[in-house]
Amino acid sequence: MASTVIHAIYSDDDVLMNAVKEVRKKHLHINEVYTPFPVHGLDKAMGLAPTRLAITAFLYGCVGITVATLMMNFIMIEDWPQNIGGKPSFSYIENMPAFVPIMFELTVFFAAHLMVITFYMRSKLWPFKKAENPDVRTTDDHFLMEIDATGKDGKELADFLVTTGAVEINLIANEA
Incomplete structure (x- = not known):
């Protein structure tokens, strides 16, 4: 079965924080957020459990x-x-x-x-491990939110993400 994810790219950390909150309000599953630097409060906004x-x-x-x-x-x-x-x-x-x-x-x-x-x-940061970063720009000045879009209307989801401030939307289909 193929899984589909949407990569929403943002250019500002404050816009990203608001977008994460909006996506969580719509009860969409955020797989991962890639940022060039730590964003304070992002873990709480994503609903991640506190670290031990x-x-x-x-x-x-x-x-x-x-x-x-x-x-x-x-x-x-x-x-x-x-x-x-x-x-x-x-x-x-x-x-x-x-x-x-x-x-x-x-x-x-x-x-x-x-x-x-x-x-x-x-x-899982082993020596000589290949990077799993989906977009190289997230190591410089962009922020990427990866959302699970399996079984959802990609066009509707992309339109919603544009309203949250995304500067670029990419629909990625993975073969499993």
Whole structure:
């Protein structure tokens, strides 16, 4: 079965935001919006669910502080205790104030690096991946809204999108 999508191209981000709201009012499904820069509030206008990346950042930070604590306890207390400047090396708790900078740095290190890896995996941005951008102008100065038009009148939908401020409308038929 063939699926049909309409690519509506806009030249201004404010016009795009209003168009997204109008398209959502007509209960049309927006597959994707391609923009040359992040548009504040577009995710809410499209009705996308909030991201859970902040939760993963917290969990990755917890992993980092756990690794830091276990690493410093093993290295500085159990494996090779040293008398550095008269500092007691009998227990981790007695030395914890000296270890706070390392705990902080490893918390940030783990959270940052694992967040980048998670973002790339969730976005499916693998090395040497071919770009999926349908129109090269969306990397420069245009905005593209891709709307599912399967089973809908393409002419009527195109006329509606022109009223929302689209500067160009393209009907794309995909063979599945």
